[in-house]
Each structure stands twice: as C-alpha cells, then as structure tokens.
Amino acid sequence: MNGVTSFAPILTLSLGSLVYLVTGKLLERTKLAAFLAFGLVVAAIAMLGIIPDSIGESEYGLIVNDFSRLLAVVACVGALVSLVSTRAAVEGEGIDTLNEYYFLALTALSGALVMIFCSDFLSLFIGVEVASLALYCLCGSRIHRGISAESSMKYFLLGCFSSAFLLLGIALWYGATGSLSMVPLAAVPYNAMIFLSFLMMLVGLAFKVGLAPFHFWVPDVYQGAPTSVTTFMSCVVKVAAFAALLKVLVLGFTYPQPWSFGALWVLAVLAMTLGNLAALQQRSIKRMLAYSSVAQAGYMLVGIVSTEYGSDGVAATLFYLVSYCAMTVGSFAVLAAVGPDADGVDSIQGLGKRSPLLAGCLTVFFLGLAGLPPSMAGLTSKLFVFSEALSAGLYGLAIIAVLNSALACAYYFRIPVAAFFQSAPAQQTQPISVPLTTALALVLCAAAVVLIGLFPEPLLALVRDAADSLVGP
Amino acid sequence: MDIGWPPLSFVILLPLIGGLVCLGPWFAPERDAASRLCRTWSLVVSSLTLALLLAVAQGGMGAPDVLLSVSETRAWIPSLGIYWNLTLDGLSLAFTLLTCVVSLAVLAWSARPAQAGAGWYSLLLIGQATVLGAFLATDLVVFYCFFEAMLLPMLAAMALWGGPRRFQAALKFLLYTMVGSVMMFLAILYIGWKGLGVLATHGAETIFAFDVTTLSTTKMLGPDEQLWLGLAFLIAFAVKTPIVPLHGWLPEAYREAPHGTAAFTAALLGKVGIYGIIRFAMPLFPGFMLEAAPHLAALGAIGVAYGAAVAMAQRDVRSLLAYSSVSHLGFCVLGIAAATEMAVTGAVFQAVSHGLVTAALFLVFGAITDREGTRDMDSLGGLAARIPVGAFFLMVFSIAAVALPLTSSFVGEFLVIIGSWQAFPQWTSVALIGVVLGAVYTLTAYLKVMFGPEREPATASDADLQGGDVLVLGALAALVIILGIFPQGALSSISPAIEVQLAQAAGSVEDEAKAQLRAPLSAEVTVQPARLESAIAESSR
C-alpha cells in the first residue's frame, strides 16, 4: 500500500489533468474551467496533508517524508498562487488554448512532484522530463509571438542537452553501483566513476536550477515565455529542481571525500556573481528577474555547500527557497497583471499612480529580493544561509555572497523607483484594474514575504524537520 | 523594571503606525485636505512619541543614584538566540531624544517639497521609527534590521522630491551603505553563531546569542576575530557616519535631497554610526578598538581638518553643510578613539549637539535658498536686511556650528579635545586646524549669504520666516543654548552609560592583558600601557 499512498498526490494531479482535459473542453472559456484546475491543485495539497510518511525505503521509486512533503506543498501552493494570480492575464496574453494550458501546467506540477518525491534515479529522470516537456510546450504557448517560440526552442534544445548529461550521470551511477536507487550503498567503494556520475548529475541539475555557468537558458526563456508561464515556472521548477539537487547532493555527501566542495563553491560563486552582474545591465524586468533568479540560486547553493557539516545548511536553503518562491511568484505575477507585454522598466513607470496595490506589492517583493526590511523574509533567509556558511567556516564564500547581495540592491531598487518615483509615459497613464483573485493572491504573497521574516520560527521548525528527514538528524 | 506593557516597543511602534496610517491619504484624491490632516496627525504622533519617551525615561530614572536602564525582551527567533531586546539607558536616551526632537522639528517645518503631501509625513514618521529602533536595540540582528530599514524612507523621500540628479544620488547612497553594512551583517552572524555555541555551554535557559550586553561579558573573541569582525563593524559605521575617506556618497546625497530629508539624514542617520561604535564595537571588540584607536583617531582628526578644508572650497550651500558635517563628526570619532570617559561623553554630546545644529542649519538654509531660488552662495547676498529673523537664527546656529562657548557644540568639542589630548595629542592638534577652518567657512558662508549690499530690491514674496518656523527654530536654538549653559544634566545622564560601555571594554582588555602576562611570547595585541592602566582603574572603580 505504501507505494499507492505516496503516489496519491501525483495521481490526483495527473489523472485529474486527464479528466480536466476532457471536461475542460466542455467548459471552455469560462472561469469554471480555470477554477476546476485550481481545485485539482488544492486537492493535491489536501492529499499531501493526508498521506502518511513512507516506512523505511520506498520500493516504488517514491518516498514521502517531511522534506518531500514540505517542498511538495510549497510547489503546489506556488503553482496555485501563480495560476490564480495570472488567471486573468493568461487570457490577455492571447493564449488560445486555455484548456491545454492548464492541462500542461497541472502535468508540469505533477512532474515536479515526482522530482520531489523520487527515491530512485529513474523516477528523478522521468519527473524531470515530465515537468520539462510540459514547460517546453507552455513556453511556446503564445504561439504567435516570435519570442515565445524562440524561448520554447531554446529551452527545449538546451534542456534536452542537459538532460543527456543528467542521464549519463545516472548511467554511470548505475554502472558503478548496479542500482538505480538513491540509497547510499555501503558495499560500493567510492571511486572515480561515482565521482564523475555526481558531477554529471550536478551539471544536469544545475541547468534545471539555473546555476551559472549553466544558466544561459534562464534569461532567454524567462523573457520569451508568456509572463504567466514564467510566474509558474519560476517557482515550481525552482523548487523541484532544488529538491532533486538536494537529494542527489545529500547522497553524494554520504561518501567521505569532500568531492563536492570545490564544484559547489565554484558554482555558487559563479551563479551569484554572474547573475548579479548581468542583472545590473538589464532594461527588461523579466530578464532582470531571470538573472536575479540565477543569483538567488547561488545564495541558496551557499546553504547547500555548508550542508556537508550538518542538516542546518539544508534547512537554511529550504527556508530561503520558500521565501524566494513567494517573492519571485509575486514579482512575476505583478508583471503579468500589469499587462501581457509588460517587460521593460518603462512599462511600470508610474505604476504607483496607476495601481498602488500592484506597485506596493512589487516594492515588497523587490525589497525582499534585495534582502532589506520591511520585507523581512529576504533578510532572515539571508541571515540563515550566511550564518550557516560562517559556521561551516566558508568565510570567503560568505563574503562574496554578501558583497553580491549589496551589489544586487542596485538593480532591485530600480524597480520600486520606477514604479513610484518616475512618471508614466504618456500613453500608459490609465489605471489598471486588478481582478479580485489576483489582488488576493498578491496580497497573500506580500504578507507571506513580510510575515515569514517577522515570525520565522514556525517555518524554521518545518524546514528543520524537513532537513532532518533528508539528511538524518 | 517591569511596567507590564512594553513601553520601548511602543516608542518605536507609535511613529511607525502613525506613518503607515499616513500612507493611506497619500493616495487619496483630496490631496490638499489630506495633507493638512496628515500634518496635524504627524505632529501629534511625533509629540506623543517624545512624551512617551520622556515618560519612560522618567519612570526608569527612579532613584537619583540608580542608573537609568529600561529594557524589554521578547522572543523573535529564539532557536538562533535572536531576541527583540531593547534598552534605554543614558546613551540611547540622548540619541532617542535627539531623534524625537529633530523629527518633530522637520515635521513642523512649513517648507516641504512641492507636491509632497501626506507621503512626506508618512516617510518622516517611518524614518523616525526606524532610527528610534536602531538607537534602542541591543540585539545585533534587530539593530541591523533597523540600520538597514532607516535608509529606505530617506531614499524614498530623496527619490521622490529630490533634485535633478536624485536617482544617482540615492543609488550611490544606497550602494555605499549597503556595501559597508553587509560586511557587518556577516560579522554579526559570525558573532551570533559563536555566541550561540559559547553561551550554550553556560547552560542558560534563554540564550541571547546576539545581545551585545550578554556577548560582551563572554569575551569569546580572539584577537584575530576581533580584528576582522571589528573592521567589518567599523567600516559599516564609518560609511554611515561618515568617516573620511568613506564619505563619497555624502555630498551628492545632501545636494539632491529635499531640505527636510537632508536635515533628517544629517542629523540622525549619521549618528547611528557614532552610536553603533560606542554601543557595539567598543564592548564587543575591546582589543581591536584599542589597536585601532590611533588609526581611528587619525581618521577622525583628518576628517575634521579635511572636511573643513573641502568645505571652504564650496559654493553650494548644501555641499558646504555636507562637508561641515564630515568635519564636525570627525570630532566624535576622535573622542571615541580616545576612549576616555570624558572624550567619549564629549563625543556623544557633540553628536547630539551636531544633530540639533545641523538640522537647524539645513532647515534655515533650505528656507533661504528656496526663497531665493539658488543655492550658489556667490549669487546670494545682502539678505540680512531683508530677513532679519532668518539672519538672526542663522547667526545663532552658525555660532553654534563654530562651537562658541555657551552653545552645546562647545561642550562637546571641548570635552572631546581635552579628553583626547592625553591619548592622542598629535591628532588632536590636527583636529584643531579644523577649528580654525571651521570658523572660516562658516563665517564666509554667512557673509556671502547675509552680508554685503542687497542684490535686488525687496519684493513682497520674500517675507521673513513665519510663526511656526520661528517657533521651531526658537526651540532648537533654545535647546542648543540651554545645553550649552546647563549641560550637566545631559552629561551626567550620558556619562554613566559611557562608563559602563568603557568598563565592559576595559574588563575584556584587562583579561586579555592578563592572558598576555601569562603567555608573554604571544604578543599579538600591543596594548598601550598608560591607557591600559587607566582602563583597568576605571573598570575596578
């Protein structure tokens, strides 16, 4: 029975999506269709609450524990918020195939859940592919826009290329251990092959997470994809990919050699530095947020680098991940609400007058990304991650990280400044009407960003449990 | 002292909530009416805050010979040892009162940026709340949060209503402070992490891993740690203060900001740096501070002279005030470096006094330059006859800026100079160059603006300062002079707190010195014998 229960949320989503594909066709172009999709996500979340933890190691390739449950909930909630907040925007973006759109989103989410729940490499790979394939399609779903197709193509080719590396890594692991399971095998001696297999999986997953120097797809895809899709993927893909990365790395850490240190250190530094430096140059907000996501992934990786010394590093990373999700979903959702083609900084100039709510939320999110009060989530996450880095003795890394976060303020601030302090171009001064659902979702996000930081203990307890269940206390 | 309700949190929350309330009318359609309402509202809130603060201080004072100390604690992130710890002692009282007074003055000042409306009051109140928070917090993380947060309302006001280059100025301000403060952030985390470990072994039930008073008793930081962590703290505070040569953000920021913001920034934000060094750096890194003292003194003294020299070359009134701030705050740095009770008390007094004086100067010059439509001193002149009241107040505050006796600045500068002389006579002498140059640029500015023949015939538009503003300036002037004639009350409230800070530092140094005596070969910390003795004497007293 174990295998069934662990499969339940995924089944809910995937079977549900199938049902939706059929019934949604009947409800086409009504709000009901969208709400049916939301209902499915809610049901999945409910399922996540119900299912029990796996006893021992799962034999069906999936495992339920605090870690996967937490991240699954985060992914689902993130998906829900992004779908709800962009519901109105999707129609405005000219995506004709709403039915397929929600279907693909639901399947992408179920793929993400597979990545989160996986306990063997085959599930991991299938999960990655399910999520990726659905997202390739979603990126191109604004089919009449050149950049949408372009982003889809780039994502597809690069994604498949990196999947090949991931797969080669899995093959090497299999070759070395004779098993596809993610269980550390005491009998298998540590050798170069395992080492290389980890490096290859790292490369493959670093691509999915969007770590420099495997980040090239991120800006292009984030910018080219419809904003609603970007909103969705910025959260769901990030969570799932980090879950997978964490699983792989924790497995890697069980081998005594500090093999990971150099590679992860370099990845983190490159991601932070290149991400921030490039973001500094952007005039396109989506692109800037994309580069920022690269940089933020770098900060999170700082937590993982310190993981070698205990589960607190993972906990810090998870905390960061959760608060980052809230901020990034919110930022993109605001952009989506501003308009289907809102991208350049000029498009949000004067937003404070056109819609104080959107501008206010945007400011909260961007301050959070910059790690400044009053959006305390950003600050406390940085606090946890950097303090883990320090306690692990990674002073150099911590210094690079904080200098980067200071540098990042330069571009994060540009957005609130444009929203509040610069006047709108003549042709876009009319107020923006924000649908109630969007407003609600955004306010919730903003509240989360503030409150997670102000009262971090509950979430901190959760991520600690999660980290313990992943690493072992 | 247990009052039953958290009075210090209220001191912070009152203006914060008041400011947030003002955010609503900012977007209201009836801007003028809303603005007037908000003005009254903000004045009430700010006055209440001042009253509350005074009441808390009064209540905390209790018996005359008991040290003022009101504190409250509340769990924030207990699993990491982060607590919402606030303390009001003589040191923080001085700065919090300054904050309240200056905020009230800026809020009451009639001239504010055109089209500012309710947002102006909102941002100022929020700014007041954050600065108050920074002055009250003893938990390093809480302090850091306020330290960062107080930047934002000022930046917003600057970006909204500043001069033509406001965005660049704001960005520069932001980046300078951020680069400075993130290193401190890291240092705080390191200290907290270490503190958590060290304090856990003591077996206390609640671990204030980030609380400065708790941490300073542990003496857990070795010389190398003190060096790097202390450096991080110092740089953060040095940028904020600013200490030469980290003042690159300052001229442009003061040039571009609206008067009120400039006054607020100059009078209060910089003081957080001074306060931070005394409150945090001195007890946490006593050995390092002792080592760094000569360098710090040098920077302070050079700052005094350099700021004054550069101020002499200015034509823009604001730039002049900016550099004069650098110069005057150099005295504070010098006093802190000297680390005698007299000098540090003087430094605090000087900081408070500079806050009052510089805020008033920014406001008066602001009113004048607005009226005349230029900030170039060379194109001003002959105003004394046209605006006698303004000229009078400008004279009073210029005199105070020059630190003539019976103004508060004199007391501060005098104590700093006398107190620093015994430690660093050479650097104190350098600072004295600034005393002369200070007179030069201040009087030159006054001469250029006020004296000389009238430029153009008086018109109806150039009315003199009006009722409310005269009241504000009068109050500030009265404070400056009262503090100059009767400073003993303030001094005797500040100095015990300073004594405590110094004793904490000295206690740690003493231990280090003892450790050194035991292991004479490890001569990593070179302690100046004379000052060590005095430090020991003080701590034992």
Place this chain on the structure above:
Amino acid sequence: MGSGDLRLSLVVLAPALGALLSYVIGRRSPKLSGVIASGAVLVSFLCSVLLWQQVGATGSFTATLSSWISFGDVSLPLQLYFDKLSAVMCLVVTGVGFLIHLYSIGYMAHDESVARFFSYLNLFVAAMLVLVLGKSLPVIFIGWEGVGLCSYLLIGFWFANTEYAKAGRKAFVMNRIGDVGFIVAMAVLYTQCGTLDVVELGQGSVLSKLPAGLAFLAGLSLFVAATGKSAQIPLFTWLPDAMAGPTPVSALIHAATMVTAGIYLMGRMHGIVELDPAVPAIIMWVALVTSAIAALTALAQNDIKKVLAYSTVSQLGFMFLAVGAGQYAIALCHVVTHAFFKACLFLSAGSVIHGCHHEQDMRRMGGLAKAMPITAICYGVATLAIAGICPFAGYYSKHAILGAISGTTNPLLVAAAPFIGYAATAIAVCTAFYMARSFIMTFLGGYRGEGHPHEAPLVMTAPVGVLALLSVIGGFLLVHPITSFVTGPLPATAGEHGSEGFVSLLIGSLPGLFGIALAAYLFLVAPREKELLRRIFSPVEKLCGGKFYVDEILQVLVVTPCRKISGIAFRAVDQRIVEGSGSALGSVTQAVGELTCRITTGQVTTYVLLMFIAAAAFFSVFSQVR
C-alpha cells in the same frame, strides 16, 4: 562671601540682561535702548566699585552660576572670581565702558540699527566681564570667545558694506587661530594638572605636575592665544582692519578693553608663563618687534583711526614688554592708563569724524581746533599722555615699563635687556612723533576738507572730557597705589617710580618731548625739511605705509596656500579620488556586467558550447582535485 555672590553675578548679568532689553525695547523706541544699555553698564560699574572696596588685597569673592560641565569626576563649574586683579579690569571695563556707552548715544543717534548696536555693545561688556571674572580657564574662554564674537558683530555692524563684513570675519578668524592656543593650553593643563581652575593653577604644587616640555607648550600656547586677542605678531593685522566698525566700538573693544585681554590672561596665568624662561623671552622679542613695526607703520598713516589702531598695537606691544620682563603689575598699569588715553583719543577722533561728516583722512582735516575746541583739548591731553609726558597718565606706566625691561632677571634676556630698552625708548619717541603728527594734521593749520565741521553734542563731549581728565590724573592716582591698586595676586613690582625727583621726571619724559618737538618742527615750522626727509626716506615710508606688507606676506604664506589646499582637497582629492573611486568602481562593475551579458548572445549554439566547455572543465578539474 555670601554677599559677594549676588553682586558678583549682577556685575555680569546686568549687561547681559541689558543686551536683551536694549534690543527688545530698543526696537520699539530706539532712544531708550542707549539709556538702558548705559544704565546696565552703570549698574555693573557700581557693583564692581562696591566689590572692589570690600575685597582685600588678597581676598576674593566667588560666585557659582551653574555647575556647567560637571559629570563623573569632571568638574568645570561656571564660577566667577573677583580678586584685586579682576577688580582692576572690571573697573576699567565697566567704567570706560559706561563712558563709551554714553558717548555712543550721541554718536549713533541717527543710525537705524541703534538697538542692535547697543545690544551688541552690552553683550560685549558682559562677555568681557566674564573674561576677567572667570574662575577657570573654560569660563575665561567663554568670555574670550564672547568678546571675539561681539567684536566680529560690531566690526561688521554696517554689514551692507562687504569690506566691513570681511574685516569682521578677518578679526574673528585671526582670533580663532589664537583660540587654538588657548584650547591647547587648556588641554595640556587639564591633562597634566587635572584642573583648570585659575586659583589652583597658581599653586606651586599643581604647577609642579607640569613637565618641562609641556610647561613650555602651555606657556607658549597661552601667549599664542594672547597674540590673537591682543594683536601681536603675527596675528595683528586684523586690528587696523577692525577700524571698519563704528568709532565707539573701536574705542571700547579695539583700544580699551578687549585687546588687553591677552595681557590680563598673561597676568592671570603668570605662574605658567614663567615656568619656562623661554616663554617670557619669546614674549619680549615678539612684543618688541610688534611694537616697533606698528609704531613705524603708524608714522605713515593718514587715516586718523588707522593711526590710532597702529598706536594701539604698538602700545599693546609695550604692555607685553612688561609681561616679558615679568612685571605684570606694570603691564596692567599700562592697560589702565592706555584704556583712558586711548579711549579718549578714539572718542575724540570719533567726534572729529562725526563733525567732519564721516571723513577719516587727516589730509582733509586741519585747523579743527577752532571748530571743536573741547575735542581738540581732549585729544591734545591724551596725546601728551600717550607720549609719556610727565604728569600725564601714560608717563607713569610707560616709564615703569622701560624700567622693568632693564630690570629683567630672565636669564635669556639679561644680555639683550639694554638693547631692548633702547629700542623701546626709540619706539616711545616714535609714538610721540606720530601722535603729535596726527594732532597737528587734524587740529592745527588750516581746514582742508569740505563742509563745515562742528563740535559734538554734550553727550559725546562729556565722556571724552572725563576720559581726558583721567588721562591726566589717572597716572598720578596710580603712582603710589600702583602696587596696591593692581598687584593683588600678581608678583610685587620692583622699584618705586613715584618718589623720583623732578629731574628724573623730566628725563623720563624726554623721549616723548623729543618726539613731539620733532613733529612740531617738521610739520609746523619746517615743512621743506619734512619733504626732504620724506624723499630721503621714501622707501622706508613706502614700507611703513605698506604696513610692512605683513598682510601681503600672510596672504602669500597662509591664506593663498589654504585656499589652494582647500581647492585641491575638493577638486583633486574629494571629487577625483573619493567620489571618483566610487564611480570608477561602479563603472568597472558595469563594464564587467556588460561583458557578462555579452556572453549571453542569444545563440543556442554558443550556449551549448559554453555549457559543454563548462561541464568538461568541471569533470576534468574536479576529478583531479581529489
């Protein structure tokens, strides 16, 4: 001491209050403001007289106004201290001050800002009284800075004239340089002796805490402070410029009282000044040079106030000669007599200027004795006094100074004492000469100006008359009590000057007589010889007329470099390096960022290649790391 407290406080508070009232009331009714101000000073004067009578030769009163800078173990209360020494100064300040106030009522009657004027004037008196009454150095410093401020305000009283305002600023800044000396002295003394109380600082046990080098520093710093306030080299050039102020101001501040603050300070702190014999030696030489230069400069001045100003500098030099010689009482004596005759001279000059419709150039005067006989008499009497002619006040003090120089016991000066004595005598001749010259040019001969000069009103002539009288009898009165009147806490004077016979009196007056005679000869009897002499000495005259180019030298050596440095600090250091480094860092970051962006070419093939390279690098690098 109980009764002393209130009266002593009143001495200071009366003019302070007067300053407030004369302005507040004076704004409504300008006439009253002079009266109030004069009344306040009169009250102060009467209190001083009362106290002076009660204080014994070595007694004192103390009044505590505030505990001021007191906390922890620091205790610097705001206390006033009245002993014989302060008594003399007090009496001079309030007495002469009162007369000048009275005079000002007439002089400033037609000015718009008369209320402001009297307010400043009263404030000045209050500050000056704080200066002379301060019990500790910081309190003296209050007065010290206070008089400086009032001087600044009064010099620039007619601020619409930028030059006047600049003169005020110059005075303040030069004083400020001296103040640094004062501050250094305080710092040294507090650090070493642990107290700044003037009484304690006079005690040997306290002074013995001062190591040799620091004793020199402290003494010298105090003298630097005194050079600022009392216009000695190199800080004297502000005083002639200070004549920009209204003439009563010049009389009160820049002749009678404020400029003597330096001498008072030396007297007050004589214990410290004498600790290191090098300090009096320096004082002596500086004083001599100042005195000489000022006297020579005065020779070539045509502005009547400038003559008096340089004369003041020269006379202050004389006082410092006595200080250098260790005869503080004599110095103080000259302070008193100088206050009388110089105030009289200035006020007379004021009357002349007033009468000649604000003409100050002596070349456009002449023959005014007819038009204003009282003024002429007063001016004449005062001239005789300053020249050191026997029965007049100046004789006694000046002669005593010359005696003191020869009697110096300072080991560093003994050898040079005769030379200094001769030089001082020569200066005395010079003094007599230029004063006589000014008298002749102003009052004798024919009128060379325009309009009709007229005599001043009674309210102006009366004070001048009183001062003239004092110039006559002031010295006489002081002859015998010269010790008892002023010495008090000061070391006793050497030698008696009052008991000398007629011949010696005459001999003592010789330099003065010679100078006057020479002037009379050249200007009245033999103008052609005068022209001849002028041609012979034209370079010297040029030098004198150019004030020995001290201003220019200071400009080149101090002011211009300061401005240069300031400009360099701003433009090169601050804008280029400090701000520039920030901007440069920004630009570099931007450039690197730009580069980072350029990698992202938008070409999938590039991305793939880069990723492939990165991956391969990962594999090969990190598989080696193990």
Place this chain on the structure above:
Amino acid sequence: MGSVVTYVGLSLVLFAIGAVGVCIRRNAIVVFMCIEMMLNAVNLAFVAFSKLQGNLDGQVAVFFVMVIAAAESAIGLAIIIALFRNLVSVETTDAAQLKW
C-alpha cells in the same frame, strides 16, 4: 569483460560526437537529431552496464528513455514547426531575438 567495457567507450564516443554536433550545427532539426544521438549513446551505456552489473534495471531505464525520446520528438518537432511559422527558418542562429 574488456569487450563490454569497450561498448561503454563506444557510447561515450557517440555521446561526444552528438555533443559536438549540438555545438556546431545550426539547423534546429539536426541539433535535435544530435541530441537524440546523445540519448541513444547513454542508452548503450545503460545496456552495457546492465550486462556488467548483471541486472535488468539498466535495460528498463533504456525503455523509459526511449518513451521519453518519443514524446520529446513529438514536442520538439512541434516547437520547430512553431518556430518556423514565426521565423520562416529553423536555423537556431536566426532565433536570437532574446539575448544579453
């Protein structure tokens, strides 16, 4: 045994050739084919390892990879067609509107 490991070598070579192809070809369809070749190469490695390890997990993995490759080809070619519709080209170098 050596012979089976050689197949792993073959798979690596094919993988590398495929990767080179992805790097140097501009035609999206060819790039896609090269990627398929890479996946195929990994499949070969799986099969070889399956033989070396003596279990069938590797072969099962290959089956799934094939399934995924099939779905991938469907989507990939649809994307390429969509791209062609917008750009009238399948050259990846022409699709470079998103950059920097």
Place this chain on the structure above:
Amino acid sequence: MSFMGFVLSAVAVASALGVVFNRNPLYSAFHLIVNLLAMAGVYSVLDAHFLAVTQVVVYAGAIMVLVLFVLMLLNLKAGSGRKLGIFRPLCAIAVACSVVTTVYPAVESNFKDLSLHELQEKAWRSEGTVKAVGEELYGRYVRQFELSSLVLLIGIVGAVTLSKRKEGKIGPREGGLGGGK
C-alpha cells in the same frame, strides 16, 4: 568485442559522424537512421533483445519517420550560406575528447577487477528477454511505467498546442520584444 560488435560499432561511429558533419539535414537524418539501426544491432549483441526490437520500432520506425516528415514538410534548403568557423568545431571536438578521456578511464578502472567468470554469471542474469524486462516493468517499475504514459500524453497535447494556428497566420515574426535592450 566480437567481430559483429566491432563492425556495428564502426558503422555507428561512422554514421554518427555523418549526422554531425553532413551539410544536408536530410542526409543527416538518413545517417541517423543507420546509426540507430547499428545501435539496435549492438543491443542484440549485448543480449538486450527486447530493446533491440524496440529500438528499431520506436526510433528508426516512429521517431525518424516523424523527423523526415518534418524535414519534408518544411522543405529546407541544404545548410545556410554562412560558413562554420574553424574555432568553434575545434573547440567542441577538443572538449568532447577531454570528456571521453576523463570518463572512460574511470569506467575502465572500475571494472578492471571483474573476472570473466563473474561476468558470464552476470551476463546470464541480464539477458534482456521480453519476459524478463516486462516483469521488471510491471513489477518494481510500475509507477514509472504509469508515469511514462503521462509523458506520452504530454507529447500529444503539447504537439497539438504548439501546432494550432489561426487561419492565415503563417509568416514572419509578429511584434518585437516587450522592452528589450
């Protein structure tokens, strides 16, 4: 390596090079078909019979037909005029060589202690008959098997989504970037 295996490997490598270095996409596709068939041969040499058959059916049969169909549909000309630079291929080849030379020794060293006997033992257990593989698929890997159906579904729906078009909406790009540089 058996003779058969050697020949097939040689064919595979040669055809792979053909795929990469042929100018004409169509020829590349044909080369790929050859490559895939050769791989199928290698599978059967390695006793993975089920996979060999599937390879022919799925890859060579289904996928390549699709590719060829698209190539025909789009009717592409042989390679665009622009020349490949020499730097990029060289770079790629060098990197590829480095990957192979890094990974292969690691693999080889991992298996160098494997005895022939052991290998044969294992080979027997890993014979990929339909039955054996099927048992695995419907046993331990049933969840993944179910998920693979989802993958195919996404393939279908995705292809439909992307291929939809409004009438007459074929042509050059529409609109530029929202606010790019």
